[in-house]
Amino acid sequence: MVTFKKKGGEKDVIIVATVQKVIENGRHGPFVVAISDNLKGSVTFSLREPGWSEKRWPEPGDVVVIEDVYKKRAGWRAKNARFFRPSDQKRAEEK
Secondary structure, eight states: OEEEEOGGGOEEEEEEEEEEEEETTOTTSOEEEEEOTTSSSEEEEESSTTTBOSSSOOOTTOEEEEEEEEEETTEEEEEEEEEOOHHHHHHHHTO
């Protein structure tokens, strides 16, 4: 998890995860299985828009930012995900 200050002193938190597997032909479409130090167990997210809107799909080992995370009986889900960018790192270092 990366925490940084927003204007007005509020803290903004993003959850960072590492891609473990990319499932191209899942029952409900393509999806990713990832892990995060901040969540017990794995987290999945869809590779369909609007959940994933990057130009290319992630690969195992890629670091991503996951958002709108919620718990399901089978594990964690993220409504949105994107690649972790240098600007994320820079914002975290400025905190």
